[in-house]
Amino acid sequence: MAVTPKTEQDVFKGVPGYYVDTRTVWIDPVTGTIVKGNEHQVRSFRGGDLDGKTAVDLNLTFDDATVKYQTHKAKDGRKQIALASFWLPLVSLIVGALALVGAVLLLGRRDREPPDEADASQSQPDPEQGPPGFAPPQQPVPANVTSPGGSAGDSRPLPP
Numbered sequence: 756m757a758v759t760p761k762t763e764q765d766v767f768k769g770v771p772g773y774y775v776d777t778r779t780v781w782i783d784p785v786t787g788t789i790v791k792g793n794e795h796q797v798r799s800f801r802g803g804d805l806d807g808k809t810a811v812d813l814n815l816t817f818d819d820a821t822v823k824y825q826t827h828k829a830k831d832g833r834k835q836i837a838l839a840s841f842w843l844p845l846v847s848l849i850v851g852a853l854a855l856v857g858a859v860l861l862l863g864r865r866d867r868e869p870p871d872e873a874d875a876s877q878s879q880p881d882p883e884q885g886p887p888g889f890a891p892p893q894q895p896v897p898a899n900v901t902s903p904g905g906s907a908g909d910s911r912p913l914p915p
Contacts, residue, residue: 756780763801766810771801786832790825791817 759776766772774796781791798811817825 764798766798766800770810772810773799773801775799783829783832785836786829788825788829788832790829791822793817 756777756779758778759774762774764772764774776797777795779793780789782789793814793816796811796813796815797809799807799809801807
């Protein structure tokens with residue numbers, strides 16, 4: 756509940772007065788949705804013959820349809836919060852645990868199996884090939900190559 760202290764404010768344009776407001780709101784503690792609200796405003800005259808007399812006494816509150824809508828909205832919000840804070844982490848934990856078990860089983864199975872003959876021959880380097888990343892030297896390219904369309908006796912080098 757919030758109370759605005761007695762404040763000087765015109766009752767109507769050009770008519771001096773006081774303003775006091777008491778606002779009460781009912782809030783869902785989980786979602787923060789305002790479920791119901793009530794506001795009580797009292798405006799009174801200031802000065803003259805009407806000093807202190809009440810000009811306006813309003814009591815504004817949510818109607819039943821608004822309260823019902825806001826309650827429904829708060830319940831939906833609670834469901835979404837429960838989904839995000841409980842069910843999604845739980846499902847993620849289960850999926851992660853299953854993936855971890857699957858990975859351990861696959862890695863354990865791979866370590867227990869003897870290598871195939873084909874795999875053994877591929878894993879050992881060919882002595883003529885050299886170590887991985889090794890490239891044998893390229894064959895030299897002859898300097899005098901016949902240009903396309905030239906004669907067999909034409910021994911001019913090709914331009915770079």
